Amino acid sequence: MIKASKLTKKYGTKAAIQDVSFNIDKGEVVGFLGPNGAGKTTTMRILTGYIPPTSGKVEIGGLDVFDDSLEVRRKLGYLPENTPLYLDMDVEVFLKYIAALKKVSTDKRSNHVSKIMKVCGIDNVRQSTIKTLSKGYKQRVGIAQALIGNPEYLILDEPTIGLDPKQIIEIRELIKSLAEDKTIILSTHILPEVSMTCSRVIIIAEGKIVAEDTPNNLENRLSGVAKVLLTVKGPGEEISSKLKEISGVKRVNIEKTQASDLVDLEVASQKDVDIRGQLAQAVVQNNWDLLEMRREVLGLEEIFLKLTTKE
Amino acid sequence: MNSIFTITLKELRSYFTSPIAYVVFTMFLVLSGYFFSVILFISKEASFRGAASNIIITLLFLMPLITMRMFSEERKMGTLELLMTKPVRDIEVMLGKFLAAAILFITMLASTLVYIFILTKYGNPDMGPIWSAYLGILLCGLSFIALGIFASTLTENQIIAAVIGFALVLLLWVMSWISGNLGEVDSELLSYISLSTHLEGFVKGVINLKDVVYYLSFIVFWLFVSVKSIEIRKWK
Structure with missing residues (x-):
């Protein structure tokens, strides 16, 4: 288990991370999510003992990362940034x-070594000089070196950065297959990665943890509303006021009025109520034409933006 | 202990996968061969003394090239982070790298034994001063390495590491020049610090314990400072 308590790292007077605390249980795959410069790499470096925090402490498997550094490093597989x-x-x-x-x-x-090369799919390039390998293969070699010595804990700093989509999927599959018997922390600024590989997400922005939950819970918690987007042929204001009368509708925004009396509307409702049927009926009963309708639930992407960008 | 040799072996291997070791080795042989033969021609004397003084000057120029990449490249490539998060002590990394450079240097130096063989074949040299000169060159060369390694911990740029290494070595080499013009205590101190004053005895055939201790403590000091320099990331 990894226990970070109140980690703060200052460079000069500027804090790269501030009061970062989290616990990671055995067998979890945790995604560290944040925009570039949020403090992900700093946190990872502190976790691996490469740099000490200005204050706070990290325990891995009950051992202090700095007091029992060698012992901790033996149990740790680390893929540094880049x-x-x-x-x-x-x-x-x-x-x-x-x-x-x-x-x-x-x-x-x-x-x-042979076994790990097989797991990582690099046994066909075992004789190649590393600099001749493609980015994807280099990344695998990087992950392979982290796996050497069967570490209980894997810390991967942006394992899929710079790869093409096919390679990303392959690396993800690889990480998933490793998750069975290891505790994994991976950092990324790519969202789908987290929902696909991680059992828990820690979102970090400007050096602070802003959210921490399972990918599903995060979506549920932060997206209390569902949106329905409509395109209707008819008078905008009138449609808007009619739709507001439907129960369950929280608010209606006119997105934009297109040419030839087409209106785009955004209707917000409670998440657990599906109001599409009522909306359609209301439009049709008033003899307007319903041209398009779709429901949107706030995805991780929007949650991420919501959490990490200042208004 | 094993980690030291693991690192030494890896460093030696990477010496010979890059052209640096070959070039330095070859140039060293060309220069020392030239000095040896020219001095032999002129003096017609079966002695190693003249050649020894020139070999050490050659090393003064070449050694920073052997040590320049040791840490600067690790820093530039980011592999220092890879290395330092493995279960190895900083001091093991340092000694491993020092040993690798030392082995390369000793091999270079050993190849000049051919000259001694030539001397014994055609003349009757006094072997005592020859061996003591070798010991002196060995100790002095290892000191160059320690200082060069320190220089390479300072920067990510190999060229800068080489320049700093060379400047430091040269400065400590000529430190004694100024000693005659200063007060008594300063003069003695400066000539004690100077790398060159301690070599004189060895070349003449006198092994002085004081000189041996000087070189050994010089090496230990700069390796220690290098370890601290690597750990500086932890204090920032």
């Missing part, structure tokens, strides 16, 4: 080097 690798080394040689540093015993090293 996937730094020794570009001049061959994949297998590199992984064996990492295995030696991770104190994997000499007789088990070859086997262990």
